[in-house]
Amino acid sequence: AQKITQTQPGMFVQEKEAVTLDCTYDTSDPSYGLFWYKQPSSGEMIFLIYQGSYDQQNATEGRYSLNFQKARKSANLVISASQLGDSAMYFCAMRDGDDKIIFGKGTRLHILP
Amino acid sequence: DVKVTQSSRYLVKRTGEKVFLECVQDMDHENMFWYRQDPGLGLRLIYFSYDVKMKEKGDIPEGYSVSREKKERFSLILESASTNQTSMYLCASSPLARGLTDTQYFGPGTRLTVL
Secondary structure: OOEEEOOOOEEEEEOOOOEEEOOEEEOOOOOOEEEEEEEOOOOOOEEEEEEEOOOOOOOEEOOEEEEEEOOOOEEEEEEOOOOHHHOEEEEEEEEOOOOOOEEOOOEEEEEEO | OOOEEEOOOEEEEOOOOOEEEEEEEOOOOOEEEEEEEEOOOEEEEEEEEOOOOOOEEOOOOOOOEEEEEEOOEEEEEEOOOOHHHOEEEEEEEEOOOOOOOOOOEEOOOEEEEEO
């Protein structure tokens, strides 16, 4: 069965430091996609970055990058030079062949000034 | 820009009431989804729909029903609200998957409290 695991319920990071949010996944399908979403206190889910299982390079979007280690079934989100506005809930998610996406339980990130 | 709107940001209802949560998307997406979000549990799929008048149960459909009479609108119905349905409800839409890259687009959420 599909599964997404985020082991860090909460994290505190000093502003301007880099931060890594952990995500591991489990699927038997060789073809899958991995997503990260940000949810600020306002509640809306914001799509950040996508990584396909066959992509040769790690995905990057501005300050966001995805550290994809396929053999370890790991898809960690890295935020460089963190900002106060990065304080939010972050969800890792996966789709493996149908229209549904399954989500992890999330990590709440607090950026300290 | 894709826009997904939900009828209310905050809603307070009493136990036993029938509750309607409305979701509208303006991007002609085939797929629409209803999730509930609870602390420590992440997002859990309640129901989804691939097309008009079509619905599929998600992981936690008990106590809920849905309606999709028009492509742009997907309604979540709590037939008889209970206190354990107090939660944040998120609606999402996505185009019919032609690959794995299509993300879901979310509405702002409805925070429902059942007293």
